[in-house]
Amino acid sequence: MPALHHDAPAPAPFHHGVRVYWEDTDAGGVVFYANYLKFFERARTEWLRALGVGQQKLRDETGAIFVVTDTQLRYQQPARLDDLLDVTVLLAELRSASMRLKQQAWCGGRLLCEGDIRIGCVDAGTFRPRRIPNEVTRLLA
Amino acid sequence: MPALHHDAPAPAPFHHGVRVYWEDTDAGGVVFYANYLKFFERARTEWLRALGVGQQKLRDETGAIFVVTDTQLRYQQPARLDDLLDVTVLLAELRSASMRLKQQAWCGGRLLCEGDIRIGCVDAGTFRPRRIPNEVTRLLA
Amino acid sequence: MPALHHDAPAPAPFHHGVRVYWEDTDAGGVVFYANYLKFFERARTEWLRALGVGQQKLRDETGAIFVVTDTQLRYQQPARLDDLLDVTVLLAELRSASMRLKQQAWCGGRLLCEGDIRIGCVDAGTFRPRRIPNEVTRLLA
Amino acid sequence: MPALHHDAPAPAPFHHGVRVYWEDTDAGGVVFYANYLKFFERARTEWLRALGVGQQKLRDETGAIFVVTDTQLRYQQPARLDDLLDVTVLLAELRSASMRLKQQAWCGGRLLCEGDIRIGCVDAGTFRPRRIPNEVTRLLA
Numbered sequence: 001m002p003a004l005h006h007d008a009p010a011p012a013p014f015h016h017g018v019r020v021y022w023e024d025t026d027a028g029g030v031v032f033y034a035n036y037l038k039f040f041e042r043a044r045t046e047w048l049r050a051l052g053v054g055q056q057k058l059r060d061e062t063g064a065i066f067v068v069t070d071t072q073l074r075y076q077q078p079a080r081l082d083d084l085l086d087v088t089v090l091l092a093e094l095r096s097a098s099m100r101l102k103q104q105a106w107c108g109g110r111l112l113c114e115g116d117i118r119i120g121c122v123d124a125g126t127f128r129p130r131r132i133p134n135e136v137t138r139l140l141a
Numbered sequence: 142m143p144a145l146h147h148d149a150p151a152p153a154p155f156h157h158g159v160r161v162y163w164e165d166t167d168a169g170g171v172v173f174y175a176n177y178l179k180f181f182e183r184a185r186t187e188w189l190r191a192l193g194v195g196q197q198k199l200r201d202e203t204g205a206i207f208v209v210t211d212t213q214l215r216y217q218q219p220a221r222l223d224d225l226l227d228v229t230v231l232l233a234e235l236r237s238a239s240m241r242l243k244q245q246a247w248c249g250g251r252l253l254c255e256g257d258i259r260i261g262c263v264d265a266g267t268f269r270p271r272r273i274p275n276e277v278t279r280l281l282a
Numbered sequence: 283m284p285a286l287h288h289d290a291p292a293p294a295p296f297h298h299g300v301r302v303y304w305e306d307t308d309a310g311g312v313v314f315y316a317n318y319l320k321f322f323e324r325a326r327t328e329w330l331r332a333l334g335v336g337q338q339k340l341r342d343e344t345g346a347i348f349v350v351t352d353t354q355l356r357y358q359q360p361a362r363l364d365d366l367l368d369v370t371v372l373l374a375e376l377r378s379a380s381m382r383l384k385q386q387a388w389c390g391g392r393l394l395c396e397g398d399i400r401i402g403c404v405d406a407g408t409f410r411p412r413r414i415p416n417e418v419t420r421l422l423a
Numbered sequence: 424m425p426a427l428h429h430d431a432p433a434p435a436p437f438h439h440g441v442r443v444y445w446e447d448t449d450a451g452g453v454v455f456y457a458n459y460l461k462f463f464e465r466a467r468t469e470w471l472r473a474l475g476v477g478q479q480k481l482r483d484e485t486g487a488i489f490v491v492t493d494t495q496l497r498y499q500q501p502a503r504l505d506d507l508l509d510v511t512v513l514l515a516e517l518r519s520a521s522m523r524l525k526q527q528a529w530c531g532g533r534l535l536c537e538g539d540i541r542i543g544c545v546d547a548g549t550f551r552p553r554r555i556p557n558e559v560t561r562l563l564a
Contacts, residue, residue, distance in 0.1 A: 027307035037175035168448035319457035
């Protein structure tokens, strides 16, 4: 899609490296597909941390935790033991009580898996939806 | 939705019970969301077994294995330690080399999580797509 | 070891069936060794439940939780996808704030793994050791 | 413990950092104990890699894989979400077909867990014990 004008360049995704260990594989000889949800979450956690948001600290100070409400994953290529994956995070949408992220896992130029993840902010005690704390929204925006 | 005519009744889903253990929970005090992919797979495996399809046997005899190619999950309510979940499987679409399943996890009348899972048939050695063996298609149809 | 007198016969172990799914295996084609700790815990949980001890209920009512303090496992034979394991629990020692269990995993007459597990009772909030609640001790003894 | 003579200084352990994510925790609010086996294995894998031993490459070239045959773990203190653990590896004994490692997990000066792990070398196809390939023994010694 060509565009004559674009004031704001597309934001660059955050990158996080994930090594594949025995624990991640299954008897098919490849990474067990459910584990990409773990890899994606590790990358989201490091993305938040890089922005200054520690989740344990957030919970202790505001009572808010993030929970995953929707996941959509497409698996393209398998990864194997000892592979070093490059897992990316891109904030696609930020709302008052939720956000949507686009994530990908790459290995040596091959796209292995991509996903759309929706995260909601809830009260840690009741699991009721609540606004993302202002200081977090400010760091993410 | 009332219907005047329906030659074929909607098929009944397969049910599989899953108990929640410590291993399934996270520090939020609830089942870690990625584990619903495991629960759904256990139910699919038992559904296949009930139809007469053993996956290890299938691999040994035909070289075919099923792999997950797409997952779409919506999380509605959390489950907790000691909960007994009722996990369902419904075959939504059967094609020559893949199938799509609708799955749900319930606990005490509450819908916890539902998902659409696409499964492909591949060669265990090369991971190249291949037709689902005829004897399996016959058992599933 | 012959014995002339034995007033109390050796207690029979508790048995719990565990099916091996894809999630349990690794790229070696067998069950990932760390997962025997999960299988052993599932069996302990069902053993406690069979004796009338629900862990979530115990925590809600007394603030006590059981934590694993020592594990010693010996791996003898591998298990594979679709295997049905027979996991046993035998209470080897019961003390005021801890217990020791002997556990085994079998498949078709083959001993796969055996372990000694020490469990301590702690306060769920502080993780400080505390006495096992009397009603639990009574059920276990 | 002062010593007048020591020809060979005690070898320094290998260190590997492990971050605690949601996936690692359980409803007790702490790291699920079985996961220390995963953390220890990640550290062993990086220790081997640092010595020049890649396990996937080893398997492809020699047909040998390492399997865990005995584990003994003592849990001292819990770890929590976001903690950064320092996991160590020390080769305690090297034999022709097996080795024994001492491992520890630390967090901020607190010892969380320590273990003795015995590893055996087996043929990837038959799981029969075999000698550790010479090039590996040379790198480890």
